[in-house]
Amino acid sequence: MGISEDIKQEKFKSELSKAIINIIYTNGWLQQSQVNLFKPHGLTTPQYNVLRILRGQHPKPATINLLIDRMLDKSSNASRIVDRLESKGLVDRKQCSGDRRAVDVFISSRGLELLKKIDEELEEWESGLNTLSETDCKTLSDLLDKLRSKSQL
Amino acid sequence: MGISEDIKQEKFKSELSKAIINIIYTNGWLQQSQVNLFKPHGLTTPQYNVLRILRGQHPKPATINLLIDRMLDKSSNASRIVDRLESKGLVDRKQCSGDRRAVDVFISSRGLELLKKIDEELEEWESGLNTLSETDCKTLSDLLDKLRSKSQL
DNA sequence: CATGCTTATATGTCGTAACATATAATGTAA
DNA sequence: TTACATTATATGTTACGACATATAAGCATG
Numbered sequence: 461m462g463i464s465e466d467i468k469q470e471k472f473k474s475e476l477s478k479a480i481i482n483i484i485y486t487n488g489w490l491q492q493s494q495v496n497l498f499k500p501h502g503l504t505t506p507q508y509n510v511l512r513i514l515r516g517q518h519p520k521p522a523t524i525n526l527l528i529d530r531m532l533d534k535s536s537n538a539s540r541i542v543d544r545l546e547s548k549g550l551v552d553r554k555q556c557s558g559d560r561r562a563v564d565v566f567i568s569s570r571g572l573e574l575l576k577k578i579d580e581e582l583e584e585w586e587s588g589l590n591t592l593s594e595t596d597c598k599t600l601s602d603l604l605d606k607l608r609s610k611s612q613l
Numbered sequence: 614m615g616i617s618e619d620i621k622q623e624k625f626k627s628e629l630s631k632a633i634i635n636i637i638y639t640n641g642w643l644q645q646s647q648v649n650l651f652k653p654h655g656l657t658t659p660q661y662n663v664l665r666i667l668r669g670q671h672p673k674p675a676t677i678n679l680l681i682d683r684m685l686d687k688s689s690n691a692s693r694i695v696d697r698l699e700s701k702g703l704v705d706r707k708q709c710s711g712d713r714r715a716v717d718v719f720i721s722s723r724g725l726e727l728l729k730k731i732d733e734e735l736e737e738w739e740s741g742l743n744t745l746s747e748t749d750c751k752t753l754s755d756l757l758d759k760l761r762s763k764s765q766l
Numbered sequence: 767c768a769t770g771c772t773t774a775t776a777t778g779t780c781g782t783a784a785c786a787t788a789t790a791a792t793g794t795a796a
Numbered sequence: 797t798t799a800c801a802t803t804a805t806a807t808g809t810t811a812c813g814a815c816a817t818a819t820a821a822g823c824a825t826g
Binding site: 463476487489490602603604606608 | 614615616619620627628629630631632633635636637638639640641642643644685686739742744745747749750751752753754755756757758759760761762
Binding site: 504505506507533535536537540541544559560561562 | 781782783784785790791792
């Protein structure tokens with residue numbers, strides 16, 4: 461049971477090409493299982509990530525700019541993601557006192573509760589992923605680092 | 614230069630958690646560099662993938678259903694992706710003779726030319742990624758397979 | 767053949783990424 | 797202080813994934 465069976469492709473152009481396809485496929489597999497975890501709680505992955513950043517700041521607020529900085533995929537859509545969290549009552553938005561251009565975003569108590577519940581499930585989820593030893597994990601991380609290192613892209 | 618520096622996070626909950634974040638980050642890094650390659654040619658990644666499937670069938674057509682089957686991320690949006698390829702003159706759509714519900718999609722000669730050009734660039738791109746040995750690539754693929762194996766997700 | 771089920775495709779909605787532009791507040795330099 | 801650039805956020809557009817529904821054609825069973 462490897463990538464070959466999973467995507468029903470026997471031959472690959474090279475070992476590198478196979479490894480790259482495997483990274484992309486494994487990423488999809490990971491993301492999908494997280495989506496399945498968030499969905500019953502009415503959250504998307506980006507919404508969960510924003511909530512987590514806000515909890516990291518709690519009880520201090522975060523500006524939209526701070527959210528953009530911290531979101532791994534730095535998009536300029538933080539504003540709309542906060543819109544949706546706000547309409548679900550998971551965050552509050554107030555005009556920033558110091559800078560009237562900026563907006564202070566706070567996680568609400570409902571947001572904190574939801575996050576707590578989800579994070580317990582995430583904990584279980586990760587402990588279900590026990591197929592790799594510590595050494596395996598380190599090797600995997602090192603190889604990924606190496607793949608990205610000093611290549612001319 | 615590893616994932617720690619890249620995402621500016623020193624501590625991770627576990628080696629597994631670090632490896633997972635590394636997979637997601639590396640995936641983004643790979644996807645982005647492919648997007649940069651396709652963009653000058655006016656193609657998105659899904660559009661490129663559909664074109665490649667069509668070339669695999671050439672000179673036979675593919676139905677929308679076949680495209681859905683082969684697209685790694687099996688969405689039901691093949692129809693709209695073909696719309697966009699058609700409006701760029703890269704594919705042709707004809708009603709299927711045998712089954713009037715189905716549609717035969719063909720890659721056009723312009724589509725074939727474009728794909729040829731892009732694939733030369735992809736070749737160069739992959740050969741720029743020469744930081745991993747054959748053995749490294751195999752180990753990496755094996756570890757990813759192992760991560761996905763018989764876990765209870 | 768008529769009825770109903772299934773299949774192939776298309777279309778509509780929502781949330782998102784990526785990108786461009788708009789607006790208002792702030793900072794700066796003459 | 798006025799004019800201009802910059803910053804923070806919001807909004808608009810396009811393409812997409814995921815999902816639901818619509819429509820038309822084929823199939824199957826009576």
